[in-house]
Each structure stands twice: as C-alpha cells, then as structure tokens.
Amino acid sequence: MAKMRVVIAGYGNVGRGVRQALARTEDMELVGIVSRSPERVRREVGDAVPVRALADSAAWVAEWQPDVAVLCGGSKQDLPVQGPELVKVVNTVDSFDNHSRLPEHFHAMDQAARENGHAAVISTGWDPGVFSMERVLANAFLGVRAYGFYGMTPKGGLSMGHSDALRGIEGVLDARQYTHAVPEAVERVRRGENPDFQPGDMHTRECLIVAEPGADLDRIRKEVVEMPGYFAPYRTTIEFVTQEELNARCAGFPHDGLVVAAGTTGDAGNSANVEYHCRWGSNPEATANILVAHARATVRLARHGGKGAYTILDIPPAYLSPLDREELLAHWM
Amino acid sequence: MAKMRVVIAGYGNVGRGVRQALARTEDMELVGIVSRSPERVRREVGDAVPVRALADSAAWVAEWQPDVAVLCGGSKQDLPVQGPELVKVVNTVDSFDNHSRLPEHFHAMDQAARENGHAAVISTGWDPGVFSMERVLANAFLGVRAYGFYGMTPKGGLSMGHSDALRGIEGVLDARQYTHAVPEAVERVRRGENPDFQPGDMHTRECLIVAEPGADLDRIRKEVVEMPGYFAPYRTTIEFVTQEELNARCAGFPHDGLVVAAGTTGDAGNSANVEYHCRWGSNPEATANILVAHARATVRLARHGGKGAYTILDIPPAYLSPLDREELLAHWM
Numbered sequence: 001m002a003k004m005r006v007v008i009a010g011y012g013n014v015g016r017g018v019r020q021a022l023a024r025t026e027d028m029e030l031v032g033i034v035s036r037s038p039e040r041v042r043r044e045v046g047d048a049v050p051v052r053a054l055a056d057s058a059a060w061v062a063e064w065q066p067d068v069a070v071l072c073g074g075s076k077q078d079l080p081v082q083g084p085e086l087v088k089v090v091n092t093v094d095s096f097d098n099h100s101r102l103p104e105h106f107h108a109m110d111q112a113a114r115e116n117g118h119a120a121v122i123s124t125g126w127d128p129g130v131f132s133m134e135r136v137l138a139n140a141f142l143g144v145r146a147y148g149f150y151g152m153t154p155k156g157g158l159s160m161g162h163s164d165a166l167r168g169i170e171g172v173l174d175a176r177q178y179t180h181a182v183p184e185a186v187e188r189v190r191r192g193e194n195p196d197f198q199p200g201d202m203h204t205r206e207c208l209i210v211a212e213p214g215a216d217l218d219r220i221r222k223e224v225v226e227m228p229g230y231f232a233p234y235r236t237t238i239e240f241v242t243q244e245e246l247n248a249r250c251a252g253f254p255h256d257g258l259v260v261a262a263g264t265t266g267d268a269g270n271s272a273n274v275e276y277h278c279r280w281g282s283n284p285e286a287t288a289n290i291l292v293a294h295a296r297a298t299v300r301l302a303r304h305g306g307k308g309a310y311t312i313l314d315i316p317p318a319y320l321s322p323l324d325r326e327e328l329l330a331h332w333m
Numbered sequence: 334m335a336k337m338r339v340v341i342a343g344y345g346n347v348g349r350g351v352r353q354a355l356a357r358t359e360d361m362e363l364v365g366i367v368s369r370s371p372e373r374v375r376r377e378v379g380d381a382v383p384v385r386a387l388a389d390s391a392a393w394v395a396e397w398q399p400d401v402a403v404l405c406g407g408s409k410q411d412l413p414v415q416g417p418e419l420v421k422v423v424n425t426v427d428s429f430d431n432h433s434r435l436p437e438h439f440h441a442m443d444q445a446a447r448e449n450g451h452a453a454v455i456s457t458g459w460d461p462g463v464f465s466m467e468r469v470l471a472n473a474f475l476g477v478r479a480y481g482f483y484g485m486t487p488k489g490g491l492s493m494g495h496s497d498a499l500r501g502i503e504g505v506l507d508a509r510q511y512t513h514a515v516p517e518a519v520e521r522v523r524r525g526e527n528p529d530f531q532p533g534d535m536h537t538r539e540c541l542i543v544a545e546p547g548a549d550l551d552r553i554r555k556e557v558v559e560m561p562g563y564f565a566p567y568r569t570t571i572e573f574v575t576q577e578e579l580n581a582r583c584a585g586f587p588h589d590g591l592v593v594a595a596g597t598t599g600d601a602g603n604s605a606n607v608e609y610h611c612r613w614g615s616n617p618e619a620t621a622n623i624l625v626a627h628a629r630a631t632v633r634l635a636r637h638g639g640k641g642a643y644t645i646l647d648i649p650p651a652y653l654s655p656l657d658r659e660e661l662l663a664h665w666m
Binding site: 016017020021024025099102103106123128130132133134135136137139140141142143252264265266267268270271272273274275276277278279280281282285286288289290293296311312313314315316317318320321322323326328329330332333 | 349350353354357358432435436439456461463465466467468469470472473474475476585597598599600601603604605606607608609610611612613614615618619621622623626629644645646647648649650651653654655656659661662663665666
C-alpha cells in the first residue's frame with residue numbers, strides 16, 4: 001500500500017514534532033513543509049525535505065499530491081485564516097485550541113471543506129482532543145461531569161500561553177509559568193462530590209521571572225497577580241530568578257493532565273470512578289504524535305467519502321491506528 | 334424525539350444493571366425483558382416490565398418493536414448461540430469477553446447481522462471494551478505496547494471467573510478470588526521499560542475459601558495452586574474462612590483496572606506516559622452502564638445505515654453520548 005503523503009504547514013515546535021513523529025511511522029511519509037517563512041525553514045531543514053511558501057498552495061498541491069496537511073500554526077492568528085484556505089485544496093488536521101471559539105472554527109472549516117470535497121479534522125491534540133473524548137466518554141458512561149486538572153506532577157505543567165503573558169509585561173526579560181493542580185480539589189472530585197469549582201479552586205500558578213536589571217519588582221508582581229483571566233482568579237506565586245537559573249530549572253516543555261469523573265452505578269449507588277492521566281516530557285511533541293495519528297484518520301475519513309469537519313468525537317478509534325482490523329480483533333481487544 | 338426502545342436479553346447481575354442504567358437515561362426506554370427462564374424473571378420484576386421467553390423472538394420483536402437488544406448472557410454458553418440468532422431479528426449489543434474467541438464471535442455476528450440488515454456491537458464493557466480502545470489509542474499515539482493491570486486498589490478486583498473456578502473444587506462451599514496488580518510491574522511499565530511479562534509477573538491472586546466441615550484443606554490448597562491457567566502461573570494466597578466471615582468481608586462486586594503505556598516522543602526521547610484507571614464499586618453495574626451507552630451507539634449506527642458487526646473501535650465516540658453535536662462542540666471539547 002502506498003504511504004500516505006503528508007505536508008506540514010507551519011514549522012515551529014509542533015511542526016518539528018510532527019516531522020519526527022512521521023519518521024517513526026511506516027504508513028506515512030513527509031512530502032514537504034510549507035511556511036510563511038520558507039527561507040527560515042530551509043535554513044533549518046536543509047535539503048532533507050522540500051520547503052515552499054504556504055501561500056503557493058495550488059503549486060505545492062499539484063507538485064506533491066498530498067493526502068493531508070497537518071496545520072501547525074497558532075490558534076490565534078494562523079489557523080482561523082490558514083485553515084479555511086488550505087482545506088479548499090487538501091484534507092487538513094489541526095490543533096485549534098481556543099475552546100470558546102471552537103464551534104466557530106468547526107463551522108468555518110466544515111463549510112470550506114464540504115464545498116471543496118475535503119475532510120478537516122479540527123482541534124485535536126491532548127486538550128482539546130484526547131481529553132475531550134475522555135470527558136465525553138466518562139459522561140456517557142456515568143452520567144456525571146468530567147473534570148480536567150493540569151499539573152499533577154511535582155514539577156507542574158508548563159503553560160506556554162501564561163509564560164507568554166508574563167513575558168509581555170514591561171521589565172520582564174524571560175519567564176515560565178507552571179500550572180499545579182490543587183490536590184484537595186482532585187480528591188473532592190474523586191470522592192464523587194461533583195463540586196461547582198471556580199477556576200481558582202482547581203489550580204495554582206507558579207511564575208519564574210527574569211526581570212530587567214533595576215526593574216520595579218513590586219510593580220511586576222502586582223501586574224502579574226492582577227492580570228484578568230490569566231492570573232487574577234488564581235493563587236499565584238512569583239519567584240524572581242536569573243536567566244541562568246531559569247535556563248537550568250526550566251528546560252523543555254513538560255506538561256501533564258488528568259481527566260477525572262466520579263459517580264455511581266445502580267439503584268444502591270455503588271461508586272464508579274474513571275481517570276485518564278497523561279504525562280509529557282515535551283508537550284509540543286506529544287501534541288505532534290496525536291496529530292499524526294489523526295492525520296492517518298483524516299486520510300481514511302476522506303477515502304471513505306468523508307467531507308466536512310470532524311473532531312475526535314466523530315472518528316472511529318480504529319482509524320487512528322496503524323494496525324488492521326484482524327490484528328486489532330485478535331490482539332488488541 | 335421518540336425514545337430508543339431497548340430489550341434486555343438475559344437477566345442476571347448485568348441485566349439488572351442495564352435495567353437500572355436505562356432508568357437513568359432520558360433518551361432510552363426499557364420495553365421488555367427476555368430470558369430462558371421467564372418465570373424466574375417475572376417473579377423478580379413483577380408487573381413493572383413485560384417478560385417473554387427469549388426463544389419467542391419473532392413474537393416479542395413484532396410486539397415491542399425494539400431498536401436494540403442488550404445481550405446480557407454469558408460468553409461461554411449463551412452469547413455464541415443467542416447472538417447470531419437474535420441479530421437476525423434485532424440490532425444487538427453484547428459484552429462477549431472471551432478474548433481468544435473474539436475474532437470468531439465478531440465474524441459470526443458480522444455475517445448474521447449483514448444478512449439480515451442489522452447492526453451488532455460486540456464485546457463491549459470495560460475489558461474488552463473501553464480498555465481495548467485505550468490500548469489501541471495509546472499505541473496509535475506512542476507506538477508502544479499498552480499493558481492492562483487489574484486490582485490496583487488495596488482490596489483488589491473480584492474475579493467472578495476465578496471465584497467460580499474455586500467453587501468447582503470438591504470440598505469448597507463458597508469462595509472469592511481477588512486479583513492484585515504487582516506494584517513493581519506497574520512501575521516498570523511506567524518507567525518506559527516495555528517489559529516482556531509472563532502472566533505471573535503482573536498479578537497475584539488472593540483466595541478466600543469456605544471449606545466443607547472436615548474437608549482436606551491441604552488437598553484443596555494443592556488443587557488451587559496447581560490449577561492450570563487460573564492459578565498455576567500466579568503467586569496465590571489461600572485463606573480458609575467461615576461463611577459468615579466471607580459474607581462480611583466480601584460484599585459486592587468491586588473491580589478496578591489500569592491501562593498504562595509509556596514511550597518517548599521526538600528524536601531526543603522525551604518521556605510520554607498515558608494511563609487510564611477505572612474503579613467500580615460494582616463490576617456488573619459498570620459493565621451495564623457501558624453497555625447502555627453502546628446500545629445508544631448501536632441504534633445510531635443502524636439509523637445511519639450500519640450493517641454488520643462493530644466493536645468500540647469502530648464507533649465515533651459522539652455516538653455513545655446523549656449530548657448533541659452543538660452541545661459537545663460548545664462545552665465538551
């Protein structure tokens with residue numbers, strides 16, 4: 001069987017992860033990378049893989065005949081524009097992760113995909129993505145709410161969005177934000193209380209900040225803890241460190257999370273509890289691995305006549321697997 | 334929208350659980366119970382729900398017009414016979430759990446279902462079922478093996494099959510078998526060793542036995558630990574107790590399990606670990622809850638033209654949920 005032909009659209013940390021994940025598969029091959037900055041990408045990847053301007057989509061689709069493009073741009077600026085454009089010419093999969101604008105993205109992708117006879121799998125990765133599926137399944141099985149916690153490990157989970165927010169403050173040279181789940185909150189859910197949490201009840205935020213020499217640390221501290229949405233609702237700790245210390249303590253992009261739901265079964269109220277926990281040494285690489293499995297599913301959806309937008313909730317799990325039906329029935333059920 | 338009309342076929346612990354789970358749904362209704370022993374079931378349920386002989390399927394299908402039958406018989410004697418017969422007249426969902434004969438059951442159900450234009454979801458519950466899906470997803474995302482452990486809780490998981498095996502020994506009046514995961518084995522998997530385990534490496538077996546007065550306890554002990562498959566490969570502990578003690582210590586049907594997979598992402602080998610853990614106060618009721626969600630999916634598969642056999646791997650997760658697409662997109666992704 002011919003390998004599925006995959007394009008990477010956007011080459012940052014997730015795009016790099018997708019390239020590395022594709023190299024580990026046997027049923028897919030990378031046919032090219034497209035970027036808004038092809039020169040930068042060419043300098044990085046050399047001659048190993050062809051690189052084109054993202055905007056020249058008619059040309060690279062004609063040249064490469066891709067089965068699917070993995071969209072690795074950002075949810076804020078890139079995907080709302082690139083997604084509906086690219087799905088006109090190729091099947092797509094993306095990790096659009098702005099939960100509040102997700103229905104809007106779905107419908108924009110659905111319309112563009114349907115009009116052009118393509119399949120678009122949106123908003124996959126671990127959250128939204130696998131965690132969404134686990135929440136829906138827990139609810140379907142137990143009839144209760146499912147809760148998401150992040151940063152269950154002692155180190156916590158590195159939040160890129162919150163780190164960026166810190167770096168946007170005047171006088172901040174560099175920063176990292178680690179999210180920590182509140183253990184008591186997790187235990188309340190595990191006990192089946194199904195509590196009504198405010199955001200600040202579930203997580204705390206640990207900030208490591210490198211300030212400019214002579215910066216007003218009290219002002220920075222105040223700006224952080226009062227930043228609406230990002231930090232104001234949360235118990236936030238701030239530690240000022242040197243760049244060297246930050247580099248030493250904050251290597252990589254670790255993250256982890258937990259989906260947990262607890263309810264009862266039967267008339268006697270027997271306890272029932274499900275938990276899904278993931279721990280990633282590299283958040284963007286884990287997202288990339290999940291995207292690559294969904295790229296496989298996207299091609300299969302398209303080959304079975306699928307047109308329009310899909311989420312992980314619309315995909316038979318077998319479509320994500322490289323294993324065939326008889327193998328799955330015999331050894332994986 | 335009219336409620337989905339559900340029949341329960343077989344009324345033991347799982348069938349009772351299905352009845353209780355259906356009563357908690359808003360989109361499904363129980364239209365009848367069928368059994369090989371309708372008189373026994375009638376004595377138990379009274380006039381609350383009609384009960385018919387399972388064999389009179391043409392009559393009760395004509396009378397009740399069911400959308401789906403939830404098959405709650407045993408995997409050894411009942412389902413291989415009842416399944417292919419019943420799927421001729423109605424869509425079915427079952428929890429056939431003999432892993433080694435699963436492909437055979439799939440193909441038998443597939444043929445009978447296709448020939449009669451019905452959908453048959455087979456082998457669902459928590460294992461096979463949800464655990465199968467979690468194993469396949471972990472492999473699709475990380476490219477590694479996924480391991481199943483049972484009895485992570487201090488109490489362990491009650492194995493009905495092993496308890497039955499103990500009760501089959503001469504001189505045994507009653508017995509329970511609790512399975513315990515070996516903590517060191519779980520840790521080896523979590524560390525990413527991807528070990529080659531023998532069955533006895535992963536679990537131990539705790540037996541509580543009520544012996545007949547005057548029975549030869551050493552002979553019973555020997556028969557247990559030497560029983561091939563069931564106990565011989567495992568470190569097995571045996572405790573002789575009175576019936577009163579057994580009743581006091583062994584109420585209910587608790588069980589729990591863990592799917593765990595650990596690998597790496599990217600060229601630098603960043604760690605990646607996923608775990609799915611469920612804990613059930615009542616194993617048959619949990620199985621019943623999962624069966625009911627799959628009954629919903631079965632009806633939806635059939636309404637979308639689905640014919641033949643399916644497993645959880647072939648079902649879009651949204652089909653299992655009572656929530657509609659816009660609700661899922663807006664609040665559950």
